[in-house]
Amino acid sequence: MSDWERSSTARVIPPARPRKLAKVPFVELADGRLQGVVSSGSDIGRVYVSSVAAGTYAFACSTNNNRPCGGAHGSFCKHIAALIGEAVLQYGTERVVRYLKIEVPEGEADGATLTTVMRGTRPPADTTKAAASVFSRFLRHLAYLEHPPVTTPLPEMQFFPPTRAVA
Template sequence: MHGSGVLSVREKSSTARVVPPARPRKLAKVPFVELADGRLQGVVSSGSDIGRVYVSSVEAETYAFACSTNNNRPCGGARGGFCNHIRALVDEAVLQYGVERVARYLKVEVSGEDPDAHTVFSAMSYTRPAQGDRSAAAQVFSRFLRHLAYLELVPDTAPLPEMQWFPTTRAVA
């Protein structure tokens, strides 16, 4: 609210500003990627089975990683190092958020004139990361499914019941 007691158009709006992706992404390979809970995490489609997805994550600073199917079976490619699902996750995170933001979030030192996803991935691989805890996979997959449910909604300006906990601002007369 401004000093005059009048709300701006943005303050009256029930929508939040969405930061556009750094570059367009193809959602078929990595339909969900986020920087949350101290990790780069997301859902990566299987290259061999259309009905299977992997929940992959990399912890900030330690680069401990986890990768398992949506049924909590371990990834066969994540033995002793990053699998291709983790590589795809890093690639898509850089497209979504930009290399600077991903590197800063993960606490990766990137150098060179034009750092990219490969630069971030190489810097993490150089540290010999250990396998991390897979316990977060269920939460990440649950958020992904919730995200999909929002995509099925018909565009509308009516409030969503599950979003009612957001505080509202009212003009004081």
């Protein structure tokens, strides 16, 4: 067992390339989807929770108030396209392609190509319910920005049981 596996911290994988967080502040590959939060271009107080399911490419996009995105009618809206582009920057093209199970011609994969290769379909009803949990995780990540930088453990992050008996 390596040192990081015995510690109470997880390895942080650096982004494939630096990215700006203003447009897409939160992106993750989780729960069988590429999902995240995308800022509105017209209203500073509005964000969109967008997702694309792995394999089926079923997509969902709605505001933080659960109102459907006006641009997501039968194809990806600009929020989903931005999410895909930022995922490529964060995780790298190969990892996004592998996770979403996209078949792309060799050497032709970038954010724009991935968007055109996937044929969007209207999401099943349960896909849109995931928006609440994605937005909740995003807010939880924002809360950690409020903590002062310290090297001591945060009590709410100590949910793992000890791996060896304490005497």
